[in-house]
Amino acid sequence: DIQMTQSPSSVSASVGDRVTIACRASQGISSWLAWYQQKPGKAPKLLIYAASSLQSGVPSRFSGSGSGTDFTLTISNLQPEDFATFFCQQAISFPPTFGGGTKVEIK
C-alpha cells in the first residue's frame, strides 16, 4: 500500500492566519490526491481533488498544490469555521490510503 504522511499533526493558528499542511506519498502518485475536512462528530467533506481542483461550493481560501510525492493544502485568511481536522488521500492505487490527519486548532 502507498503510505501517506501528513505534517504537522496539529497546528495552532488565529483567525486571519495562513495555514499550510503538507502531505507526502511513499511513491509517486502524479496528481491523484484529495483533501478532506472533518469537523467533530461529522463526516469528512471533500475540499480538493486531483491535487489542486476546488470542489464545488468550497471557499476559494482553500487551495491545493503539488504532484508526484509532495503536496500542500493552504488555507489563507483562516476563518472560525475552518477549525477542524484535515486528511489527504491518494487515489491512484487500490486500496486508497489516507494521511494521519492534521488538526487545526485555535491559538
Place this chain on the structure above:
Amino acid sequence: EVQLVQSGAEVKKPGESLKISCKGSGYAFTTYWIGWVRQMPGKGLEWMGIIYPGDSKTRYSPSFQGQVTISTDKSISTAYLQWSSLKASDTAVYYCGIGVAPSGWLDPWGQGTLVTVSS
C-alpha cells in the same frame, strides 16, 4: 440533492452479527461506486472496500478482506456493510461515500453509523 443516508447507531455484543445500510438518493445509484471507510475512536480514516451497484463488483482492502461483506440492493438504492461475528475492536464509526472509481475520492459521504461492540 445527492445524498447518502446511513442507518442508526448500533450496540452489539461480541460474536453477534450486524448489517448496516447506506441509502442513496438524488442520483443514478447504479452508475457510481459506494465506498466504506472506518474511523475508530479518536483515530484516522481507513478504506475498507467499495462496490459498484450496477454489477455488484466489489473490491476489499486487504486489511478488511474476509472480515466484512459489502453488498448492495439496487432495487432500493442501498448498500450494506455486514459482519458475521463482531469483535470489540470493530467499535468505530463507519462511513459510506460516493466514488467515481475504485480508488477515487469520495463525495459526498453519509453521516456515519456508530457501531459499539461491548459485552
